[in-house]
Amino acid sequence: MPKPDLPLVARDIRKNIIRSLAIAGSGHTAGAMGTADIFAWWYFGGGLRHRSGEPSWEGRDRLILSCGHYAPVLYVTLAMAGYFPLAELSSLRKIGSRLQGHPVKRVELKKMSGLGHEILPGVENTSGPLGQGVSVAVGMALAAKRRGEKHWVWCLGSDGEVQEGQTWEAYISAVKYELGNLIYVIDYNNIQITGEVSKIMPLGNLKKRLEGCGMEVMEIDGHDFEDLEKVKEWAGLHPKTPKAVIMVTTPGKGVGFMENNYRWHGIPPTKEQAFDALEELIRGKK
Numbered sequence: 001m002p003k004p005d006l007p008l009v010a011r012d013i014r015k016n017i018i019r020s021l022a023i024a025g026s027g028h029t030a031g032a033m034g035t036a037d038i039f040a041w042w043y044f045g046g047g048l049r050h051r052s053g054e055p056s057w058e059g060r061d062r063l064i065l066s067c068g069h070y071a072p073v074l075y076v077t078l079a080m081a082g083y084f085p086l087a088e089l090s091s092l093r094k095i096g097s098r099l100q101g102h103p104v105k106r107v108e109l110k111k112m113s114g115l116g117h118e119i120l121p122g123v124e125n126t127s128g129p130l131g132q133g134v135s136v137a138v139g140m141a142l143a144a145k146r147r148g149e150k151h152w153v154w155c156l157g158s159d160g161e162v163q164e165g166q167t168w169e170a171y172i173s174a175v176k177y178e179l180g181n182l183i184y185v186i187d188y189n190n191i192q193i194t195g196e197v198s199k200i201m202p203l204g205n206l207k208k209r210l211e212g213c214g215m216e217v218m219e220i221d222g223h224d225f226e227d228l229e230k231v232k233e234w235a236g237l238h239p240k241t242p243k244a245v246i247m248v249t250t251p252g253k254g255v256g257f258m259e260n261n262y263r264w265h266g267i268p269p270t271k272e273q274a275f276d277a278l279e280e281l282i283r284g285k286k
């Protein structure tokens with residue numbers, strides 16, 4: 001079967017992000033839009049080993065979403081990949097929905113609405129407090145290594161999240177336990193909720209700092225599918241060393257009035273803005 005047209009898949013992911021956020025009336029736009037290409041590659045381009053019809057397949061690669069506010073891009077991609085119906089995307093952030101503002105591994109809907117317990121297929125971890133997901137990924141990678149499992153543990157974190165001290169504890173732990181099965185992706189978009197990362201708390205030479213912890217580090221363009229394609233081969237070259245991939249992205253990618261503007265970090269488009277954004281995405285100028 002031929003590979004899907006990944007730029008087109010990413011454009012559809014972005015369109016669905018805009019729609020679901022506009023319907024929700026709250027949520028985080030910029031990071032989700034900026035990582036649509038990465039998610040297209042993960043779920044449609046062979047980046048992740050996964051089976052949408054068998055979400056608990058033991059051989060699947062695990063994707064830990066540490067920056068939980070990127071939830072819309074995860075939900076949209078999972079729905080497009082067949083994990084649950086696309087129609088459910090309009091329940092984003094609704095009370096009782098399986099699509100909470102930050103992903104939950106298990107939503108106790110019974111307590112919330114009397115509907116019984118439901119799990120959203122494809123979600124591997126509960127997230128929200130920044131930094132914690134990196135530690136979760138390290139724990140899962142350690143467990144997988146001790147069990148002799150062969151899958152990768154991927155973790156997506158954000159550049160602003162690197163400011164959390166917990167992440168550095170996770171890095172040095174991953175190195176100590178020689179977690180060669182860990183691929184930690186940092187979405188380097190230079191924004192956080194109140195401004196530019198480089199102004200609020202500069203990360204310096206992040207590549208050198210991570211290498212200083214003992215990690216193998218690669219820097220790529222997070223919108224370049226040829227770059228993305230190189231990651232797994234490179235990761236396989238370092239079987240005993242945890243990997244970090246700094247992926248440079250444009251926040252709000254695809255919609256001119258959102259791109260590189262930190263104000264779109266934590267707000268959704270209004271209905272009118274959503275129409276404008278969809279028009280631009282449909283025209284496909286970006």
Ligand SMILES: [Mg+2]
Pocket residue numbers: 158159160187188189190191192197
């Ligand atoms: Mg950021």
